[in-house]
Amino acid sequence: MKGLRIEGIAVESGGKEIVKNASLSVLPAHITALVGPNGSGKSTLLSALLGHPAYKITGGSCFLDGEDISSFPTHKKARAGLFLSLQHIPAISGVKLSHFLYKAHKAAGGESSPQEFGETLKHLAQEYAMDESFFNRDMGGEFSGGERKMSEALQMLILKPKYALLDEIDSGVDAVSLSKILRIISFLRGQGTGFLLVTHYENFLKRLSPDHIYEISHGIITQR
Ligand SMILES: Nc1ncnc2c1ncn2[C@@H]1O[C@H](COP(=O)(O)OP(=O)(O)OP(=O)(O)O)[C@@H](O)[C@H]1O
Ligand SMILES: [Mg+2]
Structure with a gap:
Protein backbone atom coordinates (compact mmCIF):
# COMPACT_ATOMS: atom_id res chain seq x y z
CA MET A 1 0.00 0.00 0.00
CA LYS A 2 1.41 3.38 -1.03
CA GLY A 3 2.11 5.95 1.64
CA LEU A 4 4.26 6.72 4.63
CA ARG A 5 2.47 5.32 7.65
CA ILE A 6 3.49 6.05 11.22
CA GLU A 7 1.77 3.77 13.71
CA GLY A 8 1.89 4.32 17.45
CA ILE A 9 5.40 5.78 17.51
CA ALA A 10 6.77 6.74 20.92
CA VAL A 11 10.02 8.67 21.27
CA GLU A 12 12.20 9.15 24.31
CA SER A 13 15.11 11.52 24.84
CA GLY A 14 17.11 12.31 27.95
CA GLY A 15 15.09 9.69 29.84
CA LYS A 16 11.79 11.45 29.08
CA GLU A 17 8.98 10.25 26.81
CA ILE A 18 8.52 13.20 24.43
CA VAL A 19 6.25 11.75 21.73
CA LYS A 20 3.47 9.40 22.75
CA ASN A 21 1.68 6.89 20.54
CA ALA A 22 1.91 9.03 17.38
CA SER A 23 0.02 7.84 14.32
CA LEU A 24 -0.37 9.63 11.02
CA SER A 25 0.00 9.01 7.33
CA VAL A 26 1.30 10.78 4.28
CA LEU A 27 0.10 9.82 0.82
CA PRO A 28 2.08 10.25 -2.40
CA ALA A 29 1.50 13.68 -3.97
CA HIS A 30 -0.26 14.84 -0.79
CA ILE A 31 0.70 17.27 1.93
CA THR A 32 0.19 16.43 5.58
CA ALA A 33 0.87 19.28 7.98
CA LEU A 34 1.91 18.90 11.61
CA VAL A 35 1.36 21.94 13.79
CA GLY A 36 1.70 22.59 17.50
CA PRO A 37 3.29 24.88 20.07
CA ASN A 38 6.99 25.19 20.82
CA GLY A 39 8.29 22.17 22.67
CA SER A 40 5.36 19.91 21.74
CA GLY A 41 7.55 17.26 20.07
CA LYS A 42 7.41 18.02 16.32
CA SER A 43 11.16 18.05 15.70
CA THR A 44 11.60 15.10 18.04
CA LEU A 45 9.19 13.01 15.96
CA LEU A 46 10.70 13.98 12.60
CA SER A 47 14.32 13.55 13.74
CA ALA A 48 13.56 10.22 15.40
CA LEU A 49 11.92 8.92 12.22
CA LEU A 50 15.21 9.38 10.34
CA GLY A 51 17.23 7.84 13.17
CA HIS A 52 18.76 10.85 14.95
CA PRO A 53 20.94 9.33 17.69
CA ALA A 54 19.65 11.75 20.36
CA TYR A 55 16.19 10.21 20.10
CA LYS A 56 15.13 6.68 20.88
CA ILE A 57 12.02 5.17 19.34
CA THR A 58 10.56 3.05 22.11
CA GLY A 59 7.41 1.84 20.40
CA GLY A 60 5.46 1.70 17.17
CA SER A 61 6.37 1.22 13.53
CA CYS A 62 6.94 3.17 10.36
CA PHE A 63 5.94 1.81 6.95
CA LEU A 64 7.06 3.22 3.60
CA ASP A 65 4.86 1.97 0.77
CA GLY A 66 4.01 -1.09 2.84
CA GLU A 67 7.57 -1.92 3.90
CA ASP A 68 8.41 -1.77 7.59
CA ILE A 69 11.44 0.56 7.68
CA SER A 70 11.42 1.01 11.48
CA SER A 71 14.67 -0.85 12.01
CA PHE A 72 16.52 0.54 8.96
CA PRO A 73 19.63 2.62 9.60
CA THR A 74 19.37 6.24 8.41
CA HIS A 75 21.11 5.72 5.06
CA LYS A 76 18.77 2.85 4.20
CA LYS A 77 15.75 4.97 5.03
CA ALA A 78 17.13 7.68 2.75
CA ARG A 79 17.71 5.13 -0.02
CA ALA A 80 14.15 3.90 0.43
CA GLY A 81 13.06 7.44 -0.46
CA LEU A 82 12.75 9.31 2.83
CA PHE A 83 14.14 12.84 3.17
CA LEU A 84 14.43 15.08 6.22
CA SER A 85 15.10 18.79 6.26
CA LEU A 86 16.10 19.67 9.81
CA GLN A 87 14.80 22.74 11.64
CA HIS A 88 18.36 23.67 12.57
CA ILE A 89 20.58 22.77 9.64
CA PRO A 90 24.16 22.00 10.57
CA ALA A 91 26.96 23.85 8.78
CA PHE A 143 25.33 30.44 4.40
CA SER A 144 22.81 32.52 6.30
CA GLY A 145 19.93 30.69 8.00
CA GLY A 146 17.53 31.42 5.13
CA GLU A 147 20.09 30.44 2.49
CA ARG A 148 20.58 27.16 4.29
CA LYS A 149 16.84 26.44 4.02
CA MET A 150 17.05 27.16 0.29
CA SER A 151 19.99 24.77 -0.04
CA GLU A 152 17.89 22.08 1.67
CA ALA A 153 15.06 22.66 -0.80
CA LEU A 154 17.56 22.30 -3.66
CA GLN A 155 18.86 19.02 -2.21
CA MET A 156 15.30 17.78 -2.07
CA LEU A 157 14.78 18.80 -5.68
CA ILE A 158 17.87 16.83 -6.73
CA LEU A 159 17.01 13.76 -4.64
CA LYS A 160 13.32 13.67 -5.62
CA PRO A 161 12.35 11.73 -2.47
CA LYS A 162 9.19 9.64 -2.22
CA TYR A 163 8.37 11.30 1.10
CA ALA A 164 9.87 14.50 2.48
CA LEU A 165 9.73 15.54 6.13
CA LEU A 166 10.19 19.31 6.27
CA ASP A 167 10.79 20.79 9.71
CA GLU A 168 10.07 24.53 9.51
CA ILE A 169 11.57 24.93 6.04
CA ASP A 170 9.79 28.29 5.96
CA SER A 171 11.26 29.78 9.12
CA GLY A 172 13.76 32.61 8.67
CA VAL A 173 13.17 32.65 4.91
CA ASP A 174 12.47 35.91 3.04
CA ALA A 175 9.36 36.30 0.85
CA VAL A 176 11.15 35.79 -2.46
CA SER A 177 12.99 32.65 -1.30
CA LEU A 178 9.79 31.35 0.29
CA SER A 179 8.04 31.55 -3.08
CA LYS A 180 10.89 29.54 -4.62
CA ILE A 181 10.64 26.90 -1.89
CA LEU A 182 6.87 26.71 -2.45
CA ARG A 183 7.49 26.21 -6.17
CA ILE A 184 9.92 23.38 -5.43
CA ILE A 185 7.38 21.71 -3.11
CA SER A 186 4.59 22.08 -5.70
CA PHE A 187 6.80 20.73 -8.47
CA LEU A 188 7.80 17.65 -6.46
CA ARG A 189 4.24 17.12 -5.28
CA GLY A 190 3.26 17.06 -8.96
CA GLN A 191 5.91 14.36 -9.47
CA GLY A 192 4.43 12.26 -6.66
CA THR A 193 6.38 13.26 -3.56
CA GLY A 194 4.34 13.18 -0.36
CA PHE A 195 5.14 15.75 2.35
CA LEU A 196 4.99 15.84 6.12
CA LEU A 197 5.44 19.49 6.86
CA VAL A 198 5.94 21.29 10.16
CA THR A 199 5.26 25.00 10.32
CA HIS A 200 4.12 27.69 12.74
CA TYR A 201 2.65 29.90 10.04
CA GLU A 202 -0.98 29.74 8.89
CA ASN A 203 -0.11 31.79 5.81
CA PHE A 204 2.39 29.17 4.67
CA LEU A 205 -0.22 26.47 5.28
CA LYS A 206 -2.81 28.37 3.26
CA ARG A 207 -0.46 28.67 0.32
CA LEU A 208 0.13 24.90 0.39
CA SER A 209 -3.46 23.88 1.12
CA PRO A 210 -2.49 20.66 2.92
CA ASP A 211 -4.68 17.59 2.50
CA HIS A 212 -4.52 16.74 6.20
CA ILE A 213 -3.58 18.71 9.29
CA TYR A 214 -2.49 17.06 12.52
CA GLU A 215 -1.94 18.89 15.79
CA ILE A 216 0.53 17.87 18.45
CA SER A 217 0.39 18.97 22.05
CA HIS A 218 2.61 17.60 24.83
CA GLY A 219 3.65 14.80 22.49
CA ILE A 220 0.10 13.69 21.66
CA ILE A 221 -1.14 13.92 18.08
CA THR A 222 -4.72 14.52 17.04
CA GLN A 223 -6.20 15.17 13.60
CA ARG A 224 -7.58 18.65 13.10
N1 LIG B 1 17.91 15.74 23.09
C1 LIG B 1 16.97 16.06 23.99
N2 LIG B 1 17.10 15.71 25.28
C2 LIG B 1 16.13 16.00 26.19
N3 LIG B 1 15.00 16.65 25.90
C3 LIG B 1 14.83 17.03 24.62
C4 LIG B 1 15.79 16.76 23.59
N4 LIG B 1 15.32 17.27 22.43
C5 LIG B 1 14.14 17.83 22.73
N5 LIG B 1 13.85 17.69 24.03
C6 LIG B 1 12.64 18.18 24.69
O1 LIG B 1 11.52 17.66 24.03
C7 LIG B 1 10.48 18.61 23.93
C8 LIG B 1 10.06 18.76 22.48
O2 LIG B 1 11.11 19.36 21.72
P1 LIG B 1 10.99 19.55 20.16
O3 LIG B 1 12.26 20.17 19.70
O4 LIG B 1 10.60 18.26 19.55
O5 LIG B 1 9.78 20.57 20.05
P2 LIG B 1 9.13 21.27 18.78
O6 LIG B 1 7.67 20.93 18.81
O7 LIG B 1 9.89 20.94 17.56
O8 LIG B 1 9.29 22.81 19.15
P3 LIG B 1 9.61 24.12 18.23
O9 LIG B 1 8.27 24.54 17.67
O10 LIG B 1 10.12 25.11 19.23
O11 LIG B 1 10.60 23.74 17.21
C9 LIG B 1 11.03 19.90 24.55
O12 LIG B 1 10.54 20.00 25.86
C10 LIG B 1 12.52 19.69 24.58
O13 LIG B 1 13.12 20.31 25.66
MG1 LIG C 1 11.00 22.03 16.28
Missing part, protein backbone atom coordinates in the same frame (compact mmCIF):
# COMPACT_ATOMS: atom_id res chain seq x y z
CA ILE A 92 29.30 21.62 6.76
CA SER A 93 32.59 23.44 6.37
CA GLY A 94 34.86 22.73 3.42
CA VAL A 95 32.09 21.36 1.18
CA LYS A 96 30.77 23.31 -1.78
CA LEU A 97 27.03 23.14 -2.32
CA SER A 98 27.52 22.04 -5.95
CA HIS A 99 29.71 19.11 -4.84
CA PHE A 100 27.25 18.13 -2.16
CA LEU A 101 24.37 18.19 -4.64
CA TYR A 102 26.35 16.14 -7.15
CA LYS A 103 27.10 13.52 -4.49
CA ALA A 104 23.40 13.46 -3.61
CA HIS A 105 22.52 13.04 -7.28
CA LYS A 106 24.92 10.10 -7.64
CA ALA A 107 23.84 8.49 -4.37
CA ALA A 108 20.22 8.63 -5.56
CA GLY A 109 21.22 6.71 -8.70
CA GLY A 110 21.69 9.74 -10.98
CA GLU A 111 23.97 9.19 -13.95
CA SER A 112 24.97 12.69 -15.02
CA SER A 113 28.65 13.45 -15.53
CA PRO A 114 30.01 16.40 -13.52
CA GLN A 115 29.75 18.53 -16.71
CA GLU A 116 26.13 17.52 -17.35
CA PHE A 117 25.31 18.15 -13.71
CA GLY A 118 26.89 21.59 -13.99
CA GLU A 119 24.44 22.30 -16.83
CA THR A 120 21.57 21.08 -14.66
CA LEU A 121 22.59 23.53 -11.94
CA LYS A 122 22.81 26.34 -14.51
CA HIS A 123 19.24 25.59 -15.60
CA LEU A 124 18.09 25.46 -11.99
CA ALA A 125 19.73 28.83 -11.35
CA GLN A 126 17.83 30.28 -14.31
CA GLU A 127 14.55 28.65 -13.43
CA TYR A 128 14.64 29.82 -9.84
CA ALA A 129 16.24 33.20 -10.58
CA MET A 130 19.31 32.43 -8.48
CA ASP A 131 22.86 33.62 -8.88
CA GLU A 132 24.95 30.69 -10.13
CA SER A 133 27.59 31.58 -7.56
CA PHE A 134 25.17 30.26 -4.90
CA PHE A 135 26.16 26.73 -5.90
CA ASN A 136 29.87 27.48 -5.50
CA ARG A 137 29.56 28.52 -1.91
CA ASP A 138 30.82 26.62 1.09
CA MET A 139 28.14 24.90 3.19
CA GLY A 140 29.86 26.03 6.36
CA GLY A 141 29.53 29.39 8.00
CA GLU A 142 29.05 31.15 4.66
Whole structure:
Protein backbone atom coordinates (compact mmCIF):
# COMPACT_ATOMS: atom_id res chain seq x y z
CA MET A 1 0.00 0.00 0.00
CA LYS A 2 1.41 3.38 -1.03
CA GLY A 3 2.11 5.95 1.64
CA LEU A 4 4.26 6.72 4.63
CA ARG A 5 2.47 5.32 7.65
CA ILE A 6 3.49 6.05 11.22
CA GLU A 7 1.77 3.77 13.71
CA GLY A 8 1.89 4.32 17.45
CA ILE A 9 5.40 5.78 17.51
CA ALA A 10 6.77 6.74 20.92
CA VAL A 11 10.02 8.67 21.27
CA GLU A 12 12.20 9.15 24.31
CA SER A 13 15.11 11.52 24.84
CA GLY A 14 17.11 12.31 27.95
CA GLY A 15 15.09 9.69 29.84
CA LYS A 16 11.79 11.45 29.08
CA GLU A 17 8.98 10.25 26.81
CA ILE A 18 8.52 13.20 24.43
CA VAL A 19 6.25 11.75 21.73
CA LYS A 20 3.47 9.40 22.75
CA ASN A 21 1.68 6.89 20.54
CA ALA A 22 1.91 9.03 17.38
CA SER A 23 0.02 7.84 14.32
CA LEU A 24 -0.37 9.63 11.02
CA SER A 25 0.00 9.01 7.33
CA VAL A 26 1.30 10.78 4.28
CA LEU A 27 0.10 9.82 0.82
CA PRO A 28 2.08 10.25 -2.40
CA ALA A 29 1.50 13.68 -3.97
CA HIS A 30 -0.26 14.84 -0.79
CA ILE A 31 0.70 17.27 1.93
CA THR A 32 0.19 16.43 5.58
CA ALA A 33 0.87 19.28 7.98
CA LEU A 34 1.91 18.90 11.61
CA VAL A 35 1.36 21.94 13.79
CA GLY A 36 1.70 22.59 17.50
CA PRO A 37 3.29 24.88 20.07
CA ASN A 38 6.99 25.19 20.82
CA GLY A 39 8.29 22.17 22.67
CA SER A 40 5.36 19.91 21.74
CA GLY A 41 7.55 17.26 20.07
CA LYS A 42 7.41 18.02 16.32
CA SER A 43 11.16 18.05 15.70
CA THR A 44 11.60 15.10 18.04
CA LEU A 45 9.19 13.01 15.96
CA LEU A 46 10.70 13.98 12.60
CA SER A 47 14.32 13.55 13.74
CA ALA A 48 13.56 10.22 15.40
CA LEU A 49 11.92 8.92 12.22
CA LEU A 50 15.21 9.38 10.34
CA GLY A 51 17.23 7.84 13.17
CA HIS A 52 18.76 10.85 14.95
CA PRO A 53 20.94 9.33 17.69
CA ALA A 54 19.65 11.75 20.36
CA TYR A 55 16.19 10.21 20.10
CA LYS A 56 15.13 6.68 20.88
CA ILE A 57 12.02 5.17 19.34
CA THR A 58 10.56 3.05 22.11
CA GLY A 59 7.41 1.84 20.40
CA GLY A 60 5.46 1.70 17.17
CA SER A 61 6.37 1.22 13.53
CA CYS A 62 6.94 3.17 10.36
CA PHE A 63 5.94 1.81 6.95
CA LEU A 64 7.06 3.22 3.60
CA ASP A 65 4.86 1.97 0.77
CA GLY A 66 4.01 -1.09 2.84
CA GLU A 67 7.57 -1.92 3.90
CA ASP A 68 8.41 -1.77 7.59
CA ILE A 69 11.44 0.56 7.68
CA SER A 70 11.42 1.01 11.48
CA SER A 71 14.67 -0.85 12.01
CA PHE A 72 16.52 0.54 8.96
CA PRO A 73 19.63 2.62 9.60
CA THR A 74 19.37 6.24 8.41
CA HIS A 75 21.11 5.72 5.06
CA LYS A 76 18.77 2.85 4.20
CA LYS A 77 15.75 4.97 5.03
CA ALA A 78 17.13 7.68 2.75
CA ARG A 79 17.71 5.13 -0.02
CA ALA A 80 14.15 3.90 0.43
CA GLY A 81 13.06 7.44 -0.46
CA LEU A 82 12.75 9.31 2.83
CA PHE A 83 14.14 12.84 3.17
CA LEU A 84 14.43 15.08 6.22
CA SER A 85 15.10 18.79 6.26
CA LEU A 86 16.10 19.67 9.81
CA GLN A 87 14.80 22.74 11.64
CA HIS A 88 18.36 23.67 12.57
CA ILE A 89 20.58 22.77 9.64
CA PRO A 90 24.16 22.00 10.57
CA ALA A 91 26.96 23.85 8.78
CA ILE A 92 29.30 21.62 6.76
CA SER A 93 32.59 23.44 6.37
CA GLY A 94 34.86 22.73 3.42
CA VAL A 95 32.09 21.36 1.18
CA LYS A 96 30.77 23.31 -1.78
CA LEU A 97 27.03 23.14 -2.32
CA SER A 98 27.52 22.04 -5.95
CA HIS A 99 29.71 19.11 -4.84
CA PHE A 100 27.25 18.13 -2.16
CA LEU A 101 24.37 18.19 -4.64
CA TYR A 102 26.35 16.14 -7.15
CA LYS A 103 27.10 13.52 -4.49
CA ALA A 104 23.40 13.46 -3.61
CA HIS A 105 22.52 13.04 -7.28
CA LYS A 106 24.92 10.10 -7.64
CA ALA A 107 23.84 8.49 -4.37
CA ALA A 108 20.22 8.63 -5.56
CA GLY A 109 21.22 6.71 -8.70
CA GLY A 110 21.69 9.74 -10.98
CA GLU A 111 23.97 9.19 -13.95
CA SER A 112 24.97 12.69 -15.02
CA SER A 113 28.65 13.45 -15.53
CA PRO A 114 30.01 16.40 -13.52
CA GLN A 115 29.75 18.53 -16.71
CA GLU A 116 26.13 17.52 -17.35
CA PHE A 117 25.31 18.15 -13.71
CA GLY A 118 26.89 21.59 -13.99
CA GLU A 119 24.44 22.30 -16.83
CA THR A 120 21.57 21.08 -14.66
CA LEU A 121 22.59 23.53 -11.94
CA LYS A 122 22.81 26.34 -14.51
CA HIS A 123 19.24 25.59 -15.60
CA LEU A 124 18.09 25.46 -11.99
CA ALA A 125 19.73 28.83 -11.35
CA GLN A 126 17.83 30.28 -14.31
CA GLU A 127 14.55 28.65 -13.43
CA TYR A 128 14.64 29.82 -9.84
CA ALA A 129 16.24 33.20 -10.58
CA MET A 130 19.31 32.43 -8.48
CA ASP A 131 22.86 33.62 -8.88
CA GLU A 132 24.95 30.69 -10.13
CA SER A 133 27.59 31.58 -7.56
CA PHE A 134 25.17 30.26 -4.90
CA PHE A 135 26.16 26.73 -5.90
CA ASN A 136 29.87 27.48 -5.50
CA ARG A 137 29.56 28.52 -1.91
CA ASP A 138 30.82 26.62 1.09
CA MET A 139 28.14 24.90 3.19
CA GLY A 140 29.86 26.03 6.36
CA GLY A 141 29.53 29.39 8.00
CA GLU A 142 29.05 31.15 4.66
CA PHE A 143 25.33 30.44 4.40
CA SER A 144 22.81 32.52 6.30
CA GLY A 145 19.93 30.69 8.00
CA GLY A 146 17.53 31.42 5.13
CA GLU A 147 20.09 30.44 2.49
CA ARG A 148 20.58 27.16 4.29
CA LYS A 149 16.84 26.44 4.02
CA MET A 150 17.05 27.16 0.29
CA SER A 151 19.99 24.77 -0.04
CA GLU A 152 17.89 22.08 1.67
CA ALA A 153 15.06 22.66 -0.80
CA LEU A 154 17.56 22.30 -3.66
CA GLN A 155 18.86 19.02 -2.21
CA MET A 156 15.30 17.78 -2.07
CA LEU A 157 14.78 18.80 -5.68
CA ILE A 158 17.87 16.83 -6.73
CA LEU A 159 17.01 13.76 -4.64
CA LYS A 160 13.32 13.67 -5.62
CA PRO A 161 12.35 11.73 -2.47
CA LYS A 162 9.19 9.64 -2.22
CA TYR A 163 8.37 11.30 1.10
CA ALA A 164 9.87 14.50 2.48
CA LEU A 165 9.73 15.54 6.13
CA LEU A 166 10.19 19.31 6.27
CA ASP A 167 10.79 20.79 9.71
CA GLU A 168 10.07 24.53 9.51
CA ILE A 169 11.57 24.93 6.04
CA ASP A 170 9.79 28.29 5.96
CA SER A 171 11.26 29.78 9.12
CA GLY A 172 13.76 32.61 8.67
CA VAL A 173 13.17 32.65 4.91
CA ASP A 174 12.47 35.91 3.04
CA ALA A 175 9.36 36.30 0.85
CA VAL A 176 11.15 35.79 -2.46
CA SER A 177 12.99 32.65 -1.30
CA LEU A 178 9.79 31.35 0.29
CA SER A 179 8.04 31.55 -3.08
CA LYS A 180 10.89 29.54 -4.62
CA ILE A 181 10.64 26.90 -1.89
CA LEU A 182 6.87 26.71 -2.45
CA ARG A 183 7.49 26.21 -6.17
CA ILE A 184 9.92 23.38 -5.43
CA ILE A 185 7.38 21.71 -3.11
CA SER A 186 4.59 22.08 -5.70
CA PHE A 187 6.80 20.73 -8.47
CA LEU A 188 7.80 17.65 -6.46
CA ARG A 189 4.24 17.12 -5.28
CA GLY A 190 3.26 17.06 -8.96
CA GLN A 191 5.91 14.36 -9.47
CA GLY A 192 4.43 12.26 -6.66
CA THR A 193 6.38 13.26 -3.56
CA GLY A 194 4.34 13.18 -0.36
CA PHE A 195 5.14 15.75 2.35
CA LEU A 196 4.99 15.84 6.12
CA LEU A 197 5.44 19.49 6.86
CA VAL A 198 5.94 21.29 10.16
CA THR A 199 5.26 25.00 10.32
CA HIS A 200 4.12 27.69 12.74
CA TYR A 201 2.65 29.90 10.04
CA GLU A 202 -0.98 29.74 8.89
CA ASN A 203 -0.11 31.79 5.81
CA PHE A 204 2.39 29.17 4.67
CA LEU A 205 -0.22 26.47 5.28
CA LYS A 206 -2.81 28.37 3.26
CA ARG A 207 -0.46 28.67 0.32
CA LEU A 208 0.13 24.90 0.39
CA SER A 209 -3.46 23.88 1.12
CA PRO A 210 -2.49 20.66 2.92
CA ASP A 211 -4.68 17.59 2.50
CA HIS A 212 -4.52 16.74 6.20
CA ILE A 213 -3.58 18.71 9.29
CA TYR A 214 -2.49 17.06 12.52
CA GLU A 215 -1.94 18.89 15.79
CA ILE A 216 0.53 17.87 18.45
CA SER A 217 0.39 18.97 22.05
CA HIS A 218 2.61 17.60 24.83
CA GLY A 219 3.65 14.80 22.49
CA ILE A 220 0.10 13.69 21.66
CA ILE A 221 -1.14 13.92 18.08
CA THR A 222 -4.72 14.52 17.04
CA GLN A 223 -6.20 15.17 13.60
CA ARG A 224 -7.58 18.65 13.10
N1 LIG B 1 17.91 15.74 23.09
C1 LIG B 1 16.97 16.06 23.99
N2 LIG B 1 17.10 15.71 25.28
C2 LIG B 1 16.13 16.00 26.19
N3 LIG B 1 15.00 16.65 25.90
C3 LIG B 1 14.83 17.03 24.62
C4 LIG B 1 15.79 16.76 23.59
N4 LIG B 1 15.32 17.27 22.43
C5 LIG B 1 14.14 17.83 22.73
N5 LIG B 1 13.85 17.69 24.03
C6 LIG B 1 12.64 18.18 24.69
O1 LIG B 1 11.52 17.66 24.03
C7 LIG B 1 10.48 18.61 23.93
C8 LIG B 1 10.06 18.76 22.48
O2 LIG B 1 11.11 19.36 21.72
P1 LIG B 1 10.99 19.55 20.16
O3 LIG B 1 12.26 20.17 19.70
O4 LIG B 1 10.60 18.26 19.55
O5 LIG B 1 9.78 20.57 20.05
P2 LIG B 1 9.13 21.27 18.78
O6 LIG B 1 7.67 20.93 18.81
O7 LIG B 1 9.89 20.94 17.56
O8 LIG B 1 9.29 22.81 19.15
P3 LIG B 1 9.61 24.12 18.23
O9 LIG B 1 8.27 24.54 17.67
O10 LIG B 1 10.12 25.11 19.23
O11 LIG B 1 10.60 23.74 17.21
C9 LIG B 1 11.03 19.90 24.55
O12 LIG B 1 10.54 20.00 25.86
C10 LIG B 1 12.52 19.69 24.58
O13 LIG B 1 13.12 20.31 25.66
MG1 LIG C 1 11.00 22.03 16.28
